[in-house]
Amino acid sequence: xxxxxxxxxxxxxxxxxxxxxxxxxxxxxxxxxxxxxxxxxxxxxxxxxxxxxxxxxxxxxxxxxxxxxxxxxxxxxxxxxxxxxxxxxxxxxxxxxxxxxxxxxxxxxxxxxxxxxxxxxxxxxxxxxxxxxxxxxxxxxxxxxxxxxxxxxxxxxxxxxxxxxxxxxxxxxxxxxxxxxxxxxxxxxxx
Numbered sequence: 001x002x003x004x005x006x007x008x009x010x011x012x013x014x015x016x017x018x019x020x021x022x023x024x025x026x027x028x029x030x031x032x033x034x035x036x037x038x039x040x041x042x043x044x045x046x047x048x049x050x051x052x053x054x055x056x057x058x059x060x061x062x063x064x065x066x067x068x069x070x071x072x073x074x075x076x077x078x079x080x081x082x083x084x085x086x087x088x089x090x091x092x093x094x095x096x097x098x099x100x101x102x103x104x105x106x107x108x109x110x111x112x113x114x115x116x117x118x119x120x121x122x123x124x125x126x127x128x129x130x131x132x133x134x135x136x137x138x139x140x141x142x143x144x145x146x147x148x149x150x151x152x153x154x155x156x157x158x159x160x161x162x163x164x165x166x167x168x169x170x171x172x173x174x175x176x177x178x179x180x181x182x183x184x185x186x187x188x189x190x191x
Contacts, residue, residue: 030110031082031113032081033102035100035101040074045098046094051090053080054121058075058132082103144190
């Protein structure tokens, strides 16, 4: 199959998946930042007002005193997406809702989320493959090693290597520093 025909088939497939999930490229998506554990309530309030919202969820194991339970939790805790042009009355109505902290902005105003990103998240959530939140690890963040012989050691990320999926951590011991390369999965972000 020629390359041009193959790429046009992929583009058509992607466009069809956007249509399947009701994603219009004309109206932007925005991110709403909510209070801790208020995502579901804000989602319900926005839906009651007739607005289109998207709160991606995942299954997480939760340990209780006497049992283990699987809960459906937000994939991005504290955030959900809204699909609206957000003119002034709607914008201020959203900000007044209990549980809403703000809408994400940059120096030029509201920060739209690319339609492709929303489409990708919707496709990934709808697939039968497991999905879960993953910490956003970047240079300068404090992390704790969770496994291996260095379990419990706290350090700072010096460099994130994309091609090797490894993280270099600085660990201070005896007033000296050392660097260790670890897999991303071996560390957790400290708050």
